[in-house]
Amino acid sequence: MMLDSGGVQMATALKHAALCLMLLPRFLLTAVMLWLLDFLCIRRKVLLQMGQRQKSPDDPPVCVSDSNRMFTLESLGAVWYGQKLDFFKSAHLGSAAPNTEVMLVQERRQVRILDCMKGKRPLILNFGSCSCPPFMTRLAAFQRVVRQYADIADFLVVYIEEAHPSDGWVSTDAPYQIPKHRCLEDRLRAAQLMLAEVPESNVVVDNMDNSSNAAYGAYFERLYIVRDERVVYQGGRGPEGYRISELRSWLEQYRNDVARSQTAVLHV
């Protein structure tokens, strides 16, 4: 028995070590980048370059005020957490969409994420929180996409953990200062603010186990499209990989495909 538990402990330790080794290079790279970004001359140059590269009005460039430190214990913790979630997520392009438990903000009713699908229509999942500046600045573009494609797709904002909680990696650029949610009520209250910003979308909150966040590797923010209960689009991790322009292109392509199949039916 003693040997067995020792063996199990050994296996767990090995698994942790392997995990660290796999995640470490990417984490260290990000850490160095955050450290460099704390030199304001570098930060301004990088942000300027990123802004010039970003051509689409759907994805306004990310701005970070000079007063915000990027390299702190909290920021490193948040980055490590996000990269770990991304590594262990179960949502992958082409595979079954995780059907996690969420709560409808308005009705305060527990449902599963795929309950929000309407037949064969694609469901757009937009994961994020009110304390995330890039997510919030792109919300206007998201709204434009919602309006433009509401006839062929459904949209769901999934409110997850705060990206920049006021008692964690604070950002003064965030439109709202919200502490870490300690209970579901906290999360529902924060999501109520989101609902006011996106009145045309449905808003649900993740549960306090953060199941949706984990299954979709969503933190800090992320976009997905689900159709026939499968993941048909998986956006990159926010903030750098979070692109409303990609969502728009997918929907435009989908609209064309639908139109083509309808004319094909008419010709038969």
Ligand SMILES: *[C@@H]1O[C@H](CO)[C@@H](O)[C@H](O)[C@H]1NC(C)=O
């Ligand atoms: C989920 O996230 C909240 C922060 O919003 C945290 O307080 C809670 O401990 C997390 N739950 C788990 C199971 O990690």
